[in-house]
Amino acid sequence: MIPSPYLLYLGNSTEPLSVKTSRGVAAWRPELCVGEYRGEACTLTVGLDHYSFEEAVKNGAKTLIIGVANAGGVLGPQAVIDVVAALKAGLNVASGLHERLSSHEEIRKAAAETGRQLFDVREPPAKLPIGNGRTRAGRRLLTVGTDCSVGKMYTTLALEKELQARGVNANFRATGQTGIFIAQSGVPIDAVIADFISGAAEWISPAREDGGWDLIEGQGSLFHPSFAGVSMGLLHGSQPDALVLCHEVGRAHMRGIPGRELPQLKDCLETNLKAARLTNPNVKAVGVALNTSNVDGDEAQRVCSEIEAELGLPCQDPVAMGVNKITDRLLECFESYELA
Amino acid sequence: MIPSPYLLYLGNSTEPLSVKTSRGVAAWRPELCVGEYRGEACTLTVGLDHYSFEEAVKNGAKTLIIGVANAGGVLGPQAVIDVVAALKAGLNVASGLHERLSSHEEIRKAAAETGRQLFDVREPPAKLPIGNGRTRAGRRLLTVGTDCSVGKMYTTLALEKELQARGVNANFRATGQTGIFIAQSGVPIDAVIADFISGAAEWISPAREDGGWDLIEGQGSLFHPSFAGVSMGLLHGSQPDALVLCHEVGRAHMRGIPGRELPQLKDCLETNLKAARLTNPNVKAVGVALNTSNVDGDEAQRVCSEIEAELGLPCQDPVAMGVNKITDRLLECFESYELA
Numbered sequence: 008m009i010p011s012p013y014l015l016y017l018g019n020s021t022e023p024l025s026v027k028t029s030r031g032v033a034a035w036r037p038e039l040c041v042g043e044y045r046g047e048a049c050t051l052t053v054g055l056d057h058y059s060f061e062e063a064v065k066n067g068a069k070t071l072i073i074g075v076a077n078a079g080g081v082l083g084p085q086a087v088i089d090v091v092a093a094l095k096a097g098l099n100v101a102s103g104l105h106e107r108l109s110s111h112e113e114i115r116k117a118a119a120e121t122g123r124q125l126f127d128v129r130e131p132p133a134k135l136p137i138g139n140g141r142t143r144a145g146r147r148l149l150t151v152g153t154d155c156s157v158g159k160m161y162t163t164l165a166l167e168k169e170l171q172a173r174g175v176n177a178n179f180r181a182t183g184q185t186g187i188f189i190a191q192s193g194v195p196i197d198a199v200i201a202d203f204i205s206g207a208a209e210w211i212s213p214a215r216e217d218g219g220w221d222l223i224e225g226q227g228s229l230f231h232p233s234f235a236g237v238s239m240g241l242l243h244g245s246q247p248d249a250l251v252l253c254h255e256v257g258r259a260h261m262r263g264i265p266g267r268e269l270p271q272l273k274d275c276l277e278t279n280l281k282a283a284r285l286t287n288p289n290v291k292a293v294g295v296a297l298n299t300s301n302v303d304g305d306e307a308q309r310v311c312s313e314i315e316a317e318l319g320l321p322c323q324d325p326v327a328m329g330v331n332k333i334t335d336r337l338l339e340c341f342e343s344y345e346l347a
Numbered sequence: 348m349i350p351s352p353y354l355l356y357l358g359n360s361t362e363p364l365s366v367k368t369s370r371g372v373a374a375w376r377p378e379l380c381v382g383e384y385r386g387e388a389c390t391l392t393v394g395l396d397h398y399s400f401e402e403a404v405k406n407g408a409k410t411l412i413i414g415v416a417n418a419g420g421v422l423g424p425q426a427v428i429d430v431v432a433a434l435k436a437g438l439n440v441a442s443g444l445h446e447r448l449s450s451h452e453e454i455r456k457a458a459a460e461t462g463r464q465l466f467d468v469r470e471p472p473a474k475l476p477i478g479n480g481r482t483r484a485g486r487r488l489l490t491v492g493t494d495c496s497v498g499k500m501y502t503t504l505a506l507e508k509e510l511q512a513r514g515v516n517a518n519f520r521a522t523g524q525t526g527i528f529i530a531q532s533g534v535p536i537d538a539v540i541a542d543f544i545s546g547a548a549e550w551i552s553p554a555r556e557d558g559g560w561d562l563i564e565g566q567g568s569l570f571h572p573s574f575a576g577v578s579m580g581l582l583h584g585s586q587p588d589a590l591v592l593c594h595e596v597g598r599a600h601m602r603g604i605p606g607r608e609l610p611q612l613k614d615c616l617e618t619n620l621k622a623a624r625l626t627n628p629n630v631k632a633v634g635v636a637l638n639t640s641n642v643d644g645d646e647a648q649r650v651c652s653e654i655e656a657e658l659g660l661p662c663q664d665p666v667a668m669g670v671n672k673i674t675d676r677l678l679e680c681f682e683s684y685e686l687a
Contacts, residue, residue, distance in 0.1 A: 141604075232583045233479060233542075235583055238576075
């Protein structure tokens with residue numbers, strides 16, 4: 008567990024996309040966030056109070072979250088200086104960058120001297136099991152997608168919020184860096200050794216006896232030629248009872264591959280269901296989460312209705328419309344299970 | 348490239364399975380092997396001349412192959428002593444064990460002093476690309492399976508031999524440790540970071556302009572809940588024109604998972620073809636390679652005929668019957684391509 012509350016590090020970022028992770032944490036877990044730290048050249052905010060490291064500690068912060076991204080995923084020289092200063096001020100430090108905090112001698116030394124912890128969330132746990140595909144207790148939902156970056160994390164978190172608001176025990180299980188900061192735990196599934204993908208998914212959603220749901224953040228797509236192996240292992244290891252298909256309206260091509268068309272929703276859903284049956288023969292699709300940010304509201308409603316008619320599933324944009332209909336369907340589908 | 352010829356290290360092995368890798372190299376690449384090195388307690392042989400490290404060097408050996416396996420995949424203390432002695436005698440050393448040669452200070456030191464190379468073949472190359480799924484020149488065949496360890500490497504090597512005997516330019520591309528010693532290069536596909544599985548497959552069979560075939564060693568199974576992610580990424584990255592399905596007659600359950608049934612051949616083949624179409628819409632199945640070692644010859648022939656009738660594909664046991672019919676079908680299917 009990454010200790011909270013957090014101070015979110017924005018560094019000297021000037022490009023909104025580069026603070027996407029900090030923004031996600033601030034949006035989904037405001038209760039975990041004390042404030043934000045901005046360098047002198049920073050032109051951005053995620054809407055929290057600005058603190059120095061010392062002020063943040065006085066206000067209860069336990070961990071500095073390096074929630075910035077840049078080309079190459081490296082810690083710049085200023086960030087290294089800042090991390091050392093944060094450790095000396097009494098903060099733990101967690102980073103989602105590819106370059107590990109612990110690869111810097113001065114950071115390791117400062118952590119040892121201050122007794123603070125370093126969390127490199129792109130580093131998978133050392134002793135993951137090999138997946139075994141055996142049925143385990145509990146109920147699981149996995150978000151799957153036509154492509155990468157179509158809103159799987161957002162959808163999963165929206166479902167957690169809606170289910171909790173209805174009094175259903177449900178927990179987000181993270182598989183990517185932003186998700187891990189939000190959940191305070193998880194596995195960066197794309198960074199594990201290939202043999203352990205499904206084992207990692209089994210590890211983040213172990214047998215659960217309280218009748219509640221594990222809501223597992225999906226990654227990639229079975230139809231993305233770069234990453235389908237990750238998506239397949241995650242699907243098998245998650246052993247989902249329920250799938251929600253995520254898609255973005257109007258996306259021109261598969262992410263990163265100009266010219267490659269997205270799959271048809273129906274084919275994509277059926278392919279996911281068939282693969283999922285290997286570890287859960289009773290898997291059901293319960294909805295489609297549609298990112299409609301590229302079209303106006305009328306068109307969004309029209310597309311949702313069209314997909315509902317085609318697939319026989321509720322279809323909503325979690326941002327614009329919420330996930331109440333998908334949640335209704337989920338609970339309807341598993342009511343009998345609940346009583347059983 | 349791992350320099351050849353090889354001296355095969357059997358250590359003090361007494362258990363035939365533990366020298367499976369050395370046996371595979373000796374069987375498939377006798378021309379690469381100068382001899383074998385046996386410790387005092389060794390009760391096994393792979394049928395080569397016994398040499399000390401010094402004698403092997405005199406006979407031209409360039410690399411000692413640590414082709415032994417044990418629980419945990421570690422180098423024992425005697426093996427470390429032997430590796431250092433081999434380096435000092437003038438040999439490079441290549442190992443397929445999980446524990447890296449380079450993790451031992453005394454081995455690193457001896458390699459540095461003698462200027463010899465260390466090859467840890469379970470260590471993937473440092474700079475693998477992310478797969479892109481784009482069509483590349485050349486023709487590729489991939490072996491796929493109903494399960495792990497059903498004869499995919501053997502089948503791929505048998506096809507290489509048969510094609511070469513017919514004058515067709517064809518090369519085995521290795522994805523596992525034994526295969527890598529045989530090919531003198533390759534990528535241990537199950538050891539790469541999940542995000543790079545398909546990229547690794549693209550990397551081992553790059554664009555090929557000479558009209559020849561890359562014959563890619565398959566791994567795992569789309570129906571194995573522990574490893575399907577690896578198989579999926581390998582399938583997409585290989586971009587196969589041709590698939591050969593491998594299966595073992597009479598296997599009771601999926602490897603390592605008692606109680607889990609094997610898939611039906613037809614379903615397994617169709618699922619592989621559908622997934623393969625993502626990166627090669629023209630993929631064709633050209634045969635079934637059946638390991639019939641569990642049944643007698645009459646029964647083997649009967650099962651092959653049954654599968655041929657069901658799937659409309661030639662079916663042979665590569666060990667007992669060769670792969671001539673599968674090779675005929677492969678060349679028939681791609682004749683027009685060849686002329687194109």
